[in-house]
Amino acid sequence: MAKHATPMLDQLETGPWPSFVTDIKRQAEFRKKNQEKMNYQIPVDVCEDLLGILELSFKQGRTHWKHGGIVGVFGYGGGVIGRYCDQPEQFPGVAHFHTMRVAQPAGKFYTSSYLRELCDLWDFRGSGITNMHGSTGDIIFLGTTTPQLEEIFFELTHRINQDLGGSGSNLRTPSDCVGQARCEFACYDTQALCHDLTNEYQDELHRPAFPYKFKFKFDGCPNCCVASIARSDMSFIGTWRDDIRVDQKAVAAYVGGELKANAGAHSGRDWGKFDIQKEVVGLCPTGCMRYEGGKLEINNRECTRCMHCINVMPRALRIGLERGLSVLVGAKAPILDGAQMGTLLVPFISAEPPYSELKETVIEPIWDWWMEEGKNRERLGELIKRQGFGKLLEVTGFKPDPRMVKEPRSNPYIFWKEEEVEGGWERDINEFRKHHQR
Amino acid sequence: MEYEEAKQKIVEGLTKKLKTKSKFYFNDLAEILGEKPREAKKVINKLVEEGVLEYWSSGSTSMYGLTGTGKQAAAEHED
Ligand code: HEM
Ligand code: HEM
Ligand code: SF4
Ligand code: SF4
Numbered sequence: 001m002a003k004h005a006t007p008m009l010d011q012l013e014t015g016p017w018p019s020f021v022t023d024i025k026r027q028a029e030f031r032k033k034n035q036e037k038m039n040y041q042i043p044v045d046v047c048e049d050l051l052g053i054l055e056l057s058f059k060q061g062r063t064h065w066k067h068g069g070i071v072g073v074f075g076y077g078g079g080v081i082g083r084y085c086d087q088p089e090q091f092p093g094v095a096h097f098h099t100m101r102v103a104q105p106a107g108k109f110y111t112s113s114y115l116r117e118l119c120d121l122w123d124f125r126g127s128g129i130t131n132m133h134g135s136t137g138d139i140i141f142l143g144t145t146t147p148q149l150e151e152i153f154f155e156l157t158h159r160i161n162q163d164l165g166g167s168g169s170n171l172r173t174p175s176d177c178v179g180q181a182r183c184e185f186a187c188y189d190t191q192a193l194c195h196d197l198t199n200e201y202q203d204e205l206h207r208p209a210f211p212y213k214f215k216f217k218f219d220g221c222p223n224c225c226v227a228s229i230a231r232s233d234m235s236f237i238g239t240w241r242d243d244i245r246v247d248q249k250a251v252a253a254y255v256g257g258e259l260k261a262n263a264g265a266h267s268g269r270d271w272g273k274f275d276i277q278k279e280v281v282g283l284c285p286t287g288c289m290r291y292e293g294g295k296l297e298i299n300n301r302e303c304t305r306c307m308h309c310i311n312v313m314p315r316a317l318r319i320g321l322e323r324g325l326s327v328l329v330g331a332k333a334p335i336l337d338g339a340q341m342g343t344l345l346v347p348f349i350s351a352e353p354p355y356s357e358l359k360e361t362v363i364e365p366i367w368d369w370w371m372e373e374g375k376n377r378e379r380l381g382e383l384i385k386r387q388g389f390g391k392l393l394e395v396t397g398f399k400p401d402p403r404m405v406k407e408p409r410s411n412p413y414i415f416w417k418e419e420e421v422e423g424g425w426e427r428d429i430n431e432f433r434k435h436h437q438r
Numbered sequence: 439m440e441y442e443e444a445k446q447k448i449v450e451g452l453t454k455k456l457k458t459k460s461k462f463y464f465n466d467l468a469e470i471l472g473e474k475p476r477e478a479k480k481v482i483n484k485l486v487e488e489g490v491l492e493y494w495s496s497g498s499t500s501m502y503g504l505t506g507t508g509k510q511a512a513a514e515h516e517d
Binding site for chain 1: 464474475479483487495496497498500
């Protein structure tokens with residue numbers, strides 16, 4: 001018998017999708033049985049009380065969670081998020097229910113024994129409920145008590161060789177796509193850059209001094225598997241500046257049907273014969289391709305590296321050889337001003353270690369500007385909107401470039417300053433009147 | 439600025455405001471110190487390390503307060 005009756009939560013399990021209610025009930029059962037005879041450090045019925053308090057909230061239409069807290073581990077201003085409930089007598093198991101953020105391995109490579117270690121630690125000292133790689137990208141441990149925090153931190157850092165991630169007004173746990181480890185489209189080593197910047201900016205990760213959160217995300221190519229363009233204040237997207245490499249023989253093999261388009265990914269239904277004109281050339285967003293007389297041509301100057309043609313015919317088309325990355329800035333999910341995508345700031349920059357150019361000409365000048373000018377709880381994207389893209393160019397020293405403009409009107413105008421214009425704003429009115437009547 | 443002088447400024451500045459609020463943004467502290475954020479951060483880190491200040495976090499935003507002050511600490515029996 002469950003500790004609390006939860007008819008409203010039970011109803012959530014009846015839909016077509018797997019339900020978190022089912023997962024938490026299973027974990028509640030697991031803790032009660034305790035087959036491994038674990039000496040639980042937090043209440044055994046934490047999961048049942050979690051379900052109970054949620055049911056109560058549903059019934060009353062009000063939350064029983066307080067907001068925020070002073071808890072943390074010594075010297076760190078992030079990585080732990082205090083959560084307390086305001087019904088501790090009724091639900092003692094969740095009187096404290098703190099969240100811990102744990103840095104994930106770059107590229108999310110795990111061994112099963114490492115995963116088991118993480119889970120054992122969390123069963124022992126926490127609720128056992130995890131949220132792996134949600135929109136933060138990191139490992140999230142949900143629900144423990146204040147006395148456990150330092151213990152868990154010690155185990156993580158001394159035994160499991162892992163650090164806490166970022167929360168609050170910090171650099172958040174940087175997050176990357178699998179990159180060159182598995183993916184032929186990767187234009188730079190995302191894991192190396194993610195790891196390097198994580199180590200370089202430890203102080204920014206653990207000691208909050210920013211106006212608000214700041215996220216780095218790394219995508220090896222414009223396919224954007226970690227959606228850096230939509231989810232990070234600074235997004236690093238792999239690109240190339242020479243030409244797409246074309247293997248005409250392989251093009252012919254796609255046309256002839258010997259090679260399957262999209263590596264066979266859409267073969268579940270009969271879409272008919274592969275039509276290169278319709279499915280590749282016709283879908284190129286810049287119209288820069290031509291297929292004539294059995295030959296595929298690309299006007300690389302116009303190509304925006306959207307990846308479409310390469311995704312469809314990966315054996316025939318490959319990323320260029322002169323590789324680096326583009327930096328986009330200012331994406332955020334809605335809080336104050338609505339959702340916003342990243343804006344291109346650096347069209348191409350080297351992605352070779354030690355990444356000095358990236359750190360010194362992009363990351364640090366932007367932080368200096370935002371730390372000084374940003375209002376409390378203002379994201380970088382909002383500051384760019386408030387002070388203008390031109391101001392961002394000024395603080396970084398990059399020159400305005402047509403590639404920064406998506407389209408007139410929806411994209412910020414970049415204004416000239418008086419000293420940049422010959423003759424300034426003043427004119428000789430007498431000279432003017434010689435040509436124009438009043 | 440000398441550390442002791444900075445500490446005094448922060449403690450005085452925050453104590454004065456205690457009647458109305460107990461949690462402050464990083465920028466409020468930098469302003470009290472009259473320093474740019476990067477300089478202010480060095481002192482503020484040290485004040486946390488020494489237990490003069492403590493962090494408070496909503497999860498998405500971080501703030502600072504004099505250790506043990508404010509409603510939260512009392513309500514959570516942690517002062
Ligand atoms: C080189 C010449 C010109 C330049 C650089 C120019 C530039 C502009 C700009 C920057 C705007 C503002 C767009 C906005 O609303 O954000 C504008 C609006 C407008 N211009 Fe011109 N313009 C030029 C010539 C002309 C001429 C010759 C006419 C008419 C005979 C004209 C009629 C208009 C009108 C009616 C608008 C308002 C349109 C609207 O807001 O929808 N423009 N122009
Ligand atoms: C009705 C209930 C809740 C609402 C409306 C709510 C709303 C929010 C909002 C608006 C944010 C800020 C997100 C952002 O800055 O992007 C946030 C952050 C957060 N909330 Fe909640 N929340 C609720 C319940 C909870 C509960 C019950 C927990 C944990 C027990 C929780 C844990 C968190 C955490 C860990 C964050 C930080 C996420 C981050 O900034 O990375 N929330 N919440
Ligand atoms: S973002 Fe590009 S490089 Fe990274 S995994 Fe996805 S397709 Fe591969
Ligand atoms: S990558 Fe995109 S823009 Fe470039 S040629 Fe291929 S389809 Fe066209």
